[in-house]
Amino acid sequence: MEYKDLKGDIITDKISIYNCDCMELLKQTPDNYYSLSLVDPPYGIGAGMGVGLHSKRKFQKAAKDWDKQTPTAEYWQELFRVSKNQIVCGANYFMEHLYSTKSFVCWVKNNPAPNFAEAEYIWTSFDVNGKIYDSKKQIQHQIMWEGGSIHPTQKPVALYKWILENYANPGDKILDTHLGSMSIAIACHDYGFELTGCELDEEYYKKGIERVKNHVSQQRLFDI
Numbered sequence: 001m002e003y004k005d006l007k008g009d010i011i012t013d014k015i016s017i018y019n020c021d022c023m024e025l026l027k028q029t030p031d032n033y034y035s036l037s038l039v040d041p042p043y044g045i046g047a048g049m050g051v052g053l054h055s056k057r058k059f060q061k062a063a064k065d066w067d068k069q070t071p072t073a074e075y076w077q078e079l080f081r082v083s084k085n086q087i088v089c090g091a092n093y094f095m096e097h098l099y100s101t102k103s104f105v106c107w108v109k110n111n112p113a114p115n116f117a118e119a120e121y122i123w124t125s126f127d128v129n130g131k132i133y134d135s136k137k138q139i140q141h142q143i144m145w146e147g148g149s150i151h152p153t154q155k156p157v158a159l160y161k162w163i164l165e166n167y168a169n170p171g172d173k174i175l176d177t178h179l180g181s182m183s184i185a186i187a188c189h190d191y192g193f194e195l196t197g198c199e200l201d202e203e204y205y206k207k208g209i210e211r212v213k214n215h216v217s218q219q220r221l222f223d224i
Contacts, residue, residue: 001196002014003018007210014188014189014193014195015185015194015212016197017182017198017208018197020196020198020200021200022053023074023075023180024118025198026079029156031081032084032200033082034196035083035144035168035173035175036054036082036175036183037086037087037176039087039178040088040090041071041088041089041177041178042068043070043090043153050057066181071094071097072085076094076098079098082175083175085124085126086107086123087125087163088122091122100189101125102127103124103126103128104123105122105124105131105132106122106130107121107122107159108135126167133163135156135158136217150181150203150207150208150211152179154181155181159183160187164187164191164193166190168193172193174188174194175195175197176198177197179199180204180208181208182197182199182212183211185197186212188216189212190219
């Protein structure tokens with residue numbers, strides 16, 4: 001799929017990342033083009049300055065306002081139009097736009113801080129029973145911020161790999177409208193999935209691109 005007039009980077013022949021408003025990308029996308037949209041939109045809770053004490057200390061000097069509000073109804077209409085299935089992180093913030101489902105994921109975070117969320121609700125459109133992702137049971141999750149924390153709401157690569165293992169099929173085309181730290185790009189690369197994604201903030205975009213390119217180049221060295 002070629003997107004016109006959008007600034008982007010082709011990381012590999014399967015990973016394409018754009019620095020743009022996701023609505024620009026969505027409106028150019030045909031109906032049901034993507035097998036799966038796996039998204040982590042802004043929750044509208046002011047997370048641009050960090051979540052948790054450590055994150056606030058790191059990001060408060062460069063606080064951003066991207067998390068002032070949640071995506072519009074038009075965004076959700078477009079997301080459902082361009083993809084056959086959807087997975088939405090932090091779904092409790094978007095319930096007015098999602099329908100009832102038996103297929104959800106409870107991400108048990110095992111955070112040590114008492115004022116930090118112990119779990120997160122991930123909504124899916126699949127017709128399967130609900131599942132639990134327990135970070136304590138995942139070996140890869142021990143290195144939560146693979147490559148260092150570059151985004152206030154960065155999610156671990158291990159989480160995305162688990163989601164792909166449980167919900168994606170070989171050959172699926174995957175879309176992420178809010179890439180953030182681009183952990184999903186690393187997971188998709190390692191598992192051989194085709195990913196198209198976008199990130200509006202130029203700083204996050206550049207840091208994320210660097211992170212993914214470093215991972216890809218390191219993997220190539222190990223493959224030699």
